[in-house]
Amino acid sequence: MIKAVLDYLDKIVRLRFDDELKGNKSVIPEFVPVGHANNSLKHFxxxxxxxxAETIVLFTALVPHLSPEFFNNIIAEYLPNGGDFPEFGGVKGKNHRGILPTGETVLYILAGRDIEKRMEAAKLFEEEHLFFQKNVLNIEPVPAGEPKMSGRLVLDDEYVDLFTSGKVSKPKLSSDFPAQRITTKQEWNDLVLKEKTLEEIKELETWLNYNEQLMDEWGMRDKIKPGFRVLFYGPSGTGKTMTTCLLGKYTGRDVYRVDLSMVISKYIGETEKNLSGLFNKAEHKNWILFFDEADSLFGKRTNVRDAHDKYANQEVSYLLQRIEAHNGLVILASNMKGNIDSAFTRRFNAFVEFDPPTVAERLKLWQIYMPKSNKVHKDVRLEELAKNYELTGANIVNCIHYAGLLSIQKGDSLLNKETLMAGIRKEYKKEGRILQQ
Structure with a gap:
């Protein structure tokens, strides 16, 4: 299939050069896919x-990843003495030694110097086109004052992987993608929440499993806003992150936790730029976007006292627009519901409260996370620990972790009450609480 792509595009480019430089009048042939039926590019x-035309655009964006010298070799044949060829477009990269195609390259291949045909071809890069809608490829932004189509033609990394290796690699945390994929090995049975909270979580699972069917089979896409926005609120350690991971795990969706430290910038316009890149990447991916400790980005707007307040409020307004237009599930997590700007809360589809666990729930958490019984001393009374010490699920995990390490360090073969109490004291101290003896 790769050879067929290179051969086809080679033929198309040469036909254009022959038409423009030699006065020929050629008809552009269709691409005839070859290769295995399951080939990703063929399937796409x-x-x-x-x-x-769309196939030629796609191949033009893909070919630098397949054959770095592709365009150089063809141009060298038609311009053996060298020289500039501005009509063809193309730029040099920082590391890539060959010609990287631009929007102008595509316009020339498709339409030559015919202005009307060039204008028609340029519509392939409008927002309504599937290339933009599915984030397949785009024209890279150019410096102010330069022609838009002189920007580099960029094929999204995920499609590069899909078309060259047959599988899509997961995006990694970087300055261009300020989010990290998170997973869990836990099961729904490991999640200890109040019955009311669990019912609300199941409603989210229902949306994830059946919303597309409702939109398509029931014809509701034009009547219901895209996406689903929900606020998880409650004290730290009560299961907000774990719940999000489980929703992803049991609905077959990747969960990406947004790194707000990489999103928020002191420079004007940078926060919006970072958010735009994130949402563009997530569009049509069926991801779950998780904004943990969302207060810093979704917090209440302030009265405008200076330029900083003005631009901070603009960031909130921009985020409000993007989150409302996003077609996937967005989960915000906050310690307190009241910390979130009311402009966001009015647009949430659901609110889910995560309360601190009761005595019975704490007992269940101790039972779930304790090591095997042959590693626990008989002096440990889980009912007593659950009754006397107000701890969240995260606190309990930390206590057991610390106590286990302490036991091994001391050479103890069993987890005993003394080491568990050391872990409990440590958790109380972290939160500035006094442990009553």
Whole structure:
């Protein structure tokens, strides 16, 4: 299939050069896919019913990843003595030694110097087109004053992986993608919450499993806003992150926790730029976006006293627009519901409260997370620990972790009450609480 792509694009480019430089009048042939039926590129072309022009655009964006010298070799044949060829476009990269195609490159290949055909071809990069809607490829922004189509033609990394290796690699945390994939090995049975909270979580699971069916089969896409926005609120350690991971695990969706330290910038316009890149990447991916400790970004707007307040409020307004237009599940987590700007809360589809565990719930948490019984001393009374010490699930895990390490350090073969109490004291101290003896 790769050879067929290179051969086809080579033929198309040469036909354009022959038409423009030698006065020929050629008809651009359709691409005839070859290779295995399960080939990802072949499937993408068929599934999206790409036209000849769309197929050529896709191949032009892909070819630098397949054959670095591709465009250089063809141009060298038509311009053996060298020289500039501005009509063809193309730029040099920092590391790439060959020609990287631009929007101008595509316009020339598709339409030559015909202005009307070039304008028609430029519509392939509008927001309504599937290339933009599915975040397949785009024209890289250019410095102010330069022609838009002189920007580099960029194929999204995920599609590069899909078309070259047949599988999509998961995006990694970086300055260009300020989010990290999170997972859990826990099961629903390990999640200890009040019955009311669990019922609300099941409603989210229902949305994830059946919303697309409602939109398509029931024809509701034009009547219901895209996406789902929910606020998880409650004290730290009560299960907000774990719940989000479990929702992803049991609905087959990747969960990405947004790193707000990489999103928020003191420079004007940078926060919006970071958010735009994140939401563009997440569009149509069926991801769950998780904003932990969301107060710093979704907090209440302030009265405008200076330029900083003005731009901070603009950031909130921009985020409000993007989150409302996003077609996936967005979960915000906060310690307190009142910390979130009311402009966001009015647009939430659901609120889920995570209360501190009761005595019975704490007992269940101790039972779930304690090591095997042959590693626990008989002096440990879980009922007593659950009754006397107000701890969250995260606190309890930390206590057991610390006590286990302490026991091994001392050479003890069993986890005993003394080491568990050391862990409890440590958790109380972290939160500034006094442990009553």
């Amino acid at each position: 072309i068929h599934e999206n019913e790409l036209s000849v």
